[in-house]
Amino acid sequence: MNDEENKYETVIKRCDGDRTVLQTLGVSPSSVFLANCTIWVEGITDRLYFVQYLKKYLEELKEIDKTKWEDYSRFIDGYHYAFVEYQGSNLEHWDFEVDSLEAVDSSKNKGLNAILITSNALVIADADLTKKPRFNELEKQLGDKIAITQGKETENSLPxxxxxxxxxxxxxxxxxxxxxxxxxxxxxxxxxxxxxxxxxxxxxxxxxxxxxxxxxxxxxxxxxxxxxxxxxxxxxxxxxxxxxxxxxxxxxxxxxxxxESWKLTPSATELCESIFQHIKANNY
Structure with a gap:
């Protein structure tokens, strides 16, 4: 009887690579109670500004492009997208790609992998990030999923x-x-x-x-x-x-x-369009 009990062995394996299979089957992050994509901003002030920016963008869009407004206005905060605050220099600690499962090692200085804990990320960063050594690596990882402010920081895009x-x-x-x-x-x-x-x-x-x-x-x-x-x-x-x-x-x-009444600055409009394009791409 003891031999029978020891006949089977339980093996726990990483299954991160099955994301593609889940996508093929039509399983989206929101199907498992996660937002379908994330908007990474530096901190709370950026998040508060962007919430207002997105609302104003939709108001202005309704007057000039009704079809586009109908498309974008259906997206719900917390379901179709969610904000993540990376707190400035902490962005240095995050990776946005996995070359292999063996490459994931949280003991390293740069060992936090974003795609293992959050869905499809768009990173909005201050312009001064482009002067830092880490920028080239992040740009390589994120491609068009990184948006840089025209001025130094989000406040530079205020009316x-x-x-x-x-x-x-x-x-x-x-x-x-x-x-x-x-x-x-x-x-x-x-x-x-x-x-x-x-x-x-x-x-x-x-x-x-x-x-x-x-x-x-x-x-x-x-x-x-x-x-x-x-x-x-x-x-x-x-x-x-x-x-x-x-x-x-x-x-x-x-x-x-x-x-009060106000209008988005050109730089704020550009960032809003990047955000909505990202949201739309991840909510098909």
Whole structure:
């Protein structure tokens, strides 16, 4: 009887290669309670912006291409697609292809394989990723499944009208860094000339863009010149020019998006089209 019990052996094998078979049989990720594709963004602020971008894109599309709007508007967040936040430099840890099952090794520095835990990925990355050594490898792995922002980061694709509003909400009337002066600079139509569209393709963040506007206003006497040891108020956080209090800034912008009329910038429109093409390709 003991010989009979030991007659069979249980063998557990990897079955990742069976994905092609499942696709051939018509089994999609949503059939097993997973979204059919994923949109990888850097963090929560990017996700919040893109949710609003996609809604606005559909609104604008409805007015110019009804057929395309009907096609794209059927997609449901959480079913046809889902967002994944990779948290900036953590993208360095992910691979988006598997040469062989033996190549998967989570003990390596770059051992996290995206396709083993998530479905069909589109990665949206800040423009400065193109300067990093890892970019060429990611581009090779992802092909047209990686979308790069035209400006430094997602904030560079925001509508100018909202950036102007935030500038005056944040800027003290004396332009000084000294705490305690809560009075903000009053808006005037005369100041519109200081706000160009240059930020949309800039290698610096909108914080640096604001700092440059403040500097020009100070030069023209709109804001008093610095005296003695006075320090200028700054909008940026570090050399890259990212806006300070990025999450709070984002939530304010999103609130404006939900309560005021606005239009997508060309760079935001381009990213939305990339996203919807990806969603459509993975929801046939």
């Amino acid at each position: 100018k009208k909202f950036l102007i509003k935030k500038f005056f909400e944040m800027c003290p009337d004396n332009g000084l860094a000294k705490q305690g002066n809560k009075k903000k600079l009053d808006y005037s139509d005369d100041y519109e000339k200081y706000f160009t569209d240059s930020y949309q393709t800039s290698t610096k963040g909108v914080g640096k863009y604001f700092d440059n506007v403040l500097s020009k206003m100070r030069k023209d006497g709109v804001i008093p010149k610095l005296e003695n040891n006075e320090k200028s108020f700054t909008f940026s956080n570090g050399k890259q020019g990212t806006i300070k209090s990025k999450t709070g800034f984002c939530r304010d912008i999103v609130e404006l998006m939900q309560s």
